[in-house]
Amino acid sequence: MKKQLSAIAIALVFAGSAAAQANDTLAKIKASGSVTMGVRESTAMSYALGDGRYTGLHYEVCSNIIRDIQKSLGLTKLDTKYQLVTSQNRIPLVQNGGVDLECGATTNNAARQRDVAFAMTTYVEEVRMAVRANSGINSIKDLAGKTVVTTTGTTSVQTLRKNERAGGIDFKELFGKDHAESFLLLEQARADAYVIDASTLAALIAKSKTPKDFKIVGEPLSVEPIAIMIRKDDPAFKKAVDDSIKAQIKSGELVQLWDKWFMKPIPPNNVTVGLPLSQATKDAWANPTDKPAEDYARK
Secondary structure, three states, X not given: XXXXXXXXXXXXXXXXXXXXXXXXXXXXXXXXXXXXXXXXXXXXXXXXXXXXXEEOHHHHHHHHHHHHHHHHHOOOOOEEEEEEOOOOOHHHHHHXXXXXXXXXXXXXXXXXXXXXXXXXXXXXXXXXXXXXXXXXXXXXHHHOOOEEEEEOOOOHHHHHHHHHHHXXXXXXXXXXXXXXXXXXXXXXXXXXXXXXXXXXXXXXXXXXXXXXXXXXXXXXXXXXXXXXXXXXXXXXXXXXXXXXXXXXXXXXXXXXXXXXXXXXXXXXXXXXXXXXXXXXXXXXXXXXXXXOHHHHHOO
């Protein structure tokens, strides 16, 4: 009996050690000499260049975080691996360890906080709608009888439904598998409006064949804090990520990155998105926080 108890006790110790290792991302990174960044195919914050290369504001913020983690761990080399994520699989990939830092454009909300953790808010987003310039649509009230597209797996789906119920507006919904497909539906006139984050809309319009044919209109449908996703219950890793973000704010790196990606021509096509830094984002940087979208709604 004593031997059985001892065996059980040893097994529990090993199980506890394995669980601790699973939730100790810094230890995992140090042991493997690598970190995995979750990147997106086509968002304003993180997008593919081809040949396994990625870029964007959140990509650069995460690259700076990895730089700071490498320094804090005393590693002479730290390899960055990339995992393409979508709106549908990003949370499971963070949960199961497939991604250490999810660097797309994810809204921090209470529902998601039950499954993952979020770093300090990178910027505060407004959900808006893009339409064709000659559509005559200027407000959500003009969507009656229209077809509206949004991207599967984003919070804009809930935002649309909320507004539909509140105003009694009857419109048809389409869902693109990603942001590029959603915008294509608008370009092809298969949808009358595309609802998503304003930064994503601005970037897609700027990169389109004829930017003057589209415009962002209407009142903000919601205000949402955008942040980098990390695994839950890993306070040491969260502190390391938060400390890096706060340092990037303090040094001016973050405002320089915003200026680079949203206010200046972006190579190779030298397209300017033209999205100024909002007051809400300036406030978030002045007082860094990881509060969810619901807290902003109660302001």
